[in-house]
Amino acid sequence: MxxxxxxxxxxxxxxxxxxxxxxxxxxxxxxxxxxxxxxxxxxxxxxxxxxTKDTLLEFAFGHVFNRTNQRIADVTRGKSGLPALRAFCREVLPLDEERINEARIVIPFWQKAVNDPQKADIHQQSMSEWLATIRRYLAEARDSGDVRAAVDDSVLAGQLLNMLLGAQIAAALGNGTPNPGLEEQLEGFLALL
Structure with missing residues (x-):
């Protein structure tokens, strides 16, 4: 059989x-x-x-994104506003070996996406989803009085996402060990809000 x-x-x-x-x-x-x-x-x-290797890389990117989103859903369940935003960011930041390895998958995908409209579209859809989530948490935090920054939430969301993606690049190019300063940087950003 x-x-x-x-x-x-x-x-x-x-x-x-x-x-x-x-x-x-x-x-x-x-x-x-x-x-x-x-x-x-x-x-x-x-x-x-x-x-092809490209189809494998595309699937790997989707898998990383889905795994990250599942972790985010798990840690933000029952939370809103600033606590949810903090939890979201901690799941994207490369704070351990698993998330550093995820960054090492994402970066080659980005490199391919520069010249491949299909991969660029996949990336754009993923980042649009994350931006919408970040804006939602910021709006909740603003409604509760935890965010009082004069800067528009869309600008803040873009700044935060760029910080998270930059941390992934730095981690992938680093020596493979988590940078404990990332959590301090995140807290510093959130304190400015």
Whole structure:
């Protein structure tokens, strides 16, 4: 009797293998052959799931974004305003090895998105979603009196998102250890509100 394969599970195994390789060797080291070996599969086993390295990278970006959003949903449940905004930011900031590795996946995706309109659109949709969430938390915090800054919430949301994305870049280019100063920077930004 043939073995039943869970295709979703197989895709996630391949994405996890991709993360490990990119974290160790960078995007160039993440060849389809290396990914297959890392996941314990034959090289040809990737083709039905990801015909090209680009499709794998696109899926990996979506997976990182979805995982981050799930963590955000978990930590913001029952919160609003400034506590929800703080929790949101802490899940995006590269504060541990897992989130640093996620940044190492996202940055090669951004590099590809510079010249690929489809990937650029995926990124733009993702960031639009995050900006809307940040603006919602800022509006809640403003309504409760926790935010009194004279700067418009849309500008504040853009500044905060740029800070979060910049932290991802710095972490991916750093030595791989979390920067404890990121939480202080976040608290400093929130205090200015």
């Amino acid at each position: 043939p073995k039943i394969v869970d295709h979703d599970e197989r895709r996630l195994e391949l994405v996890d293998a991709t993360w490990r390789i990119i974290a160790r060797q960078g995007l160039e080291g993440a060849t389809m052959r290396e990914i297959a070996m890392e996941a314990g599969f034959a090289n040809g086993a990737l083709k039905p799931y990801f015909p």
